Amino acid sequence: MQSKWTENDLFLFQHLIPDDVDLDYAVSQSHENQFPENEVSKTQGMLLSLLIRISQSKRVLELGTLAGYSAIWMAKAVPDDGKVVSLECDREKFELASRNIAHAGLQNKVELLCGPAAQSLQNLIDEGTEPFDFIFIDADKPNNPLYLQLCLQLSHPGTVIFGDNVIRDGKLCEKTSEDPKVKGVRQYIEDLGMSDRLDSTALQTVGIKGYDGFTLTLVKS
């Protein structure tokens, strides 16, 4: 089925997603550096952009920058006085993302923090950083449960939390899985469901990036 999923995604990209040289540049640089092709797809990037604009989010937090592809999508979605803070632990990726964001002329809207996301999140909490309106969790999946707890301390009622890659080729349902990524997303979804402060859903997706899915959460209190 993968070739059919890809062909259909290509039709959607052609008709729905405007050409954007800044996004194309970021992806081509990432692939040239042989970084994993784990950036969101074009339609997923547009979904992030639409969710940010529909929710009128100004302050966006991203966990997992890679080459800055999704950060560029989101920086273009926030208003002129909006901001994206993105966390990346890998120095090489952090530096390439910085260059890609500068190439797009978005350096004033995007702040990249280099270091383990849990530490950067704790620093933001300790500094009393203003809460974020939209949070994209897309770093190392084993830490998703920890990231959720930290992100809730950087949220306000109305904050939207989007969690990437939770279906993992359908392995989410494998309750005896020893895969730390599967264990991480399973616990993350259990935690979402147990919190009275949150309303959440999740959708399974297929496309150019295979079979996966995401969670969408509204912080209520």
Ligand code: SAH
């Ligand atoms: N959001 C990006 C893709 C992120 S891929 C996009 O869609 O364009 C996941 C990224 O998380 C990788 O770049 C990886 O280096 C980073 N990462 C992995 N573990 C991390 C950690 N503990 N802290 C911060 N970033 C981490």
Ligand code: DHB
């Ligand atoms: C993985 C991470 C991602 O952010 C992604 O989009 C796809 C896969 C992973 O860690 O396997």
Ligand code: MG
């Ligand atoms: Mg992802």
